[in-house]
Amino acid sequence: MKNRKIYSLVVVFTLCFISVNAQSNLLNAKTVDSIGIKTEAQIKSDNDEPLEYGYIDDRDILWAKTTWEYIDLNQRVNFPLLFPLRETPTRKPLFNVIQEAIEQDSVNIYRDSYFMNKLTTAEIQDNFRMKRITDIGQQRMNEGVPEEELQLGMGEIVESELKPEDVKGYRIKGYWYFDKRQGELRYRLIGIAPMALSASLKAELQVASLSGTQMSDEQRKALSEPVEMFWVFYPELRSALHKAKVFNAQNTSQPITFDHLLNSRRFDAVIYKEDNVYGDREIDQYKVENSLMQLLESNRIKETIRNFESDMWNY
Structure with missing residues (x-):
């Protein structure tokens, strides 16, 4: 105490x-x-500098569970992670902070939440900015017009850029553990991944619209669904997040940092996966096409974690 x-x-x-x-x-x-x-x-x-994590010996961890959660930016409580959509002298969106850290090579980026397959900045640039040639542009090139002379406003070429408003949410990976030395349940954030409509998907939709390609509702929905862009190991990102401030509606002279907001879990999230014997399968893989049952299963996992600490003190 x-x-x-x-x-x-x-x-x-x-x-x-x-x-x-x-x-x-x-x-x-x-x-x-x-x-x-x-x-x-x-x-x-x-x-x-961000407040350093205390050293935790593996022998001090009595119980642990890894969870994956989704932070929906449509929820009002999560607005500090989305706004402002345009940078101001003192504030910027969370996605811009992450993007700048990636482009400055201050953090590593990975393909999945297990951080096994590392990506390069060049491999992910198409998700940030994309240029596509339309059918009209291709026809012009066949006529001998160089690609550099294709005109953006004439429907010959389209350019798209990923913007903060294209980010629909964030997936986070966290580790709940019971510290037997301190006698309390704790949480450590391990990784974060933006869920967004990437620039390449936006460009594909624009090309289809300009060329008059008829797309089925299923195809259009699939292209409009946000995708998991990349994963960042959270401890590597803390320094950049600590320098960026979050708006404090109660007192504008006392903003907090993104690092403090995320570490203190000042957001609402839904568990979509936990570590399990089936290869960490997601909830919607065994609670199929039933949103209510998926939400109830997510809440059940939350209650299991919450109840563990209180059960430790029941005799």
């Missing part, structure tokens, strides 16, 4: 210290250019 109080005080003091620098030099600025620029004294006194 004493350790928990000390940890809580550290978190409070850290957040208060960060909040002071939410908009550095705003009240003392003489010009617009000086807003947000810290003084040398502020830079020296800042210790603006």
Whole structure:
């Protein structure tokens, strides 16, 4: 209990210290250019790093369960992970933070949530930005027109770019464990993956529309469904998330960071998979075409995790 109080005080003091620098030099600025620029004294006194995780020995873990969850950005409680759709001087969408970290090569990206197959930045660029030649453009090229001279506004070529509003949600992988030293149930976020309509899918829809291709409702729905773009190992992303601030509706002078928001689970999510003997199959694979039963199964898994800690103290 004493350790928990000390940890809580550290978190409070850290957040208060960060909040002071939410908009550095705003009240003392003489010009617009000086807003947000810290003084040398502020830079020296800042210790603006994410709060380090404590060391957990494997022998201290009495019980554990790995879960995969989906964060739906249509839910109001999850709006801080979506907005603003356009960057401001002090805030940016979560997807932009992740994308910048990838393009700056500060994090590794993976094909799946087991982090076994690593992707390069070049391999995923088509998901961010895509250029496609239409049937009209192909006909023009057959007539001898170089690809560089094809015109965007004439339906000869289409360009698409993944935007924050195209992100419909996030999949996260987490690890619930009971720490027998501290005597409490804890959660550690392991990975995160954006679910979005990629730039390549957007371009394909535009090409089909311009060429007049008749698509069935099933095909159009399949192309319009968000896909799992990539996975990022969360500890590698913490530094970038800590530098980005989240809007605090209660007090705009005290924003929190994306790292704190995600680690403190200030969002609503639905479990879609847990580790199991069947190769970690998803809920919709054994609760087929029944959304209500899938939701009830997700809640059952949540209750199993919640009840474990309380059962530890029942005699």
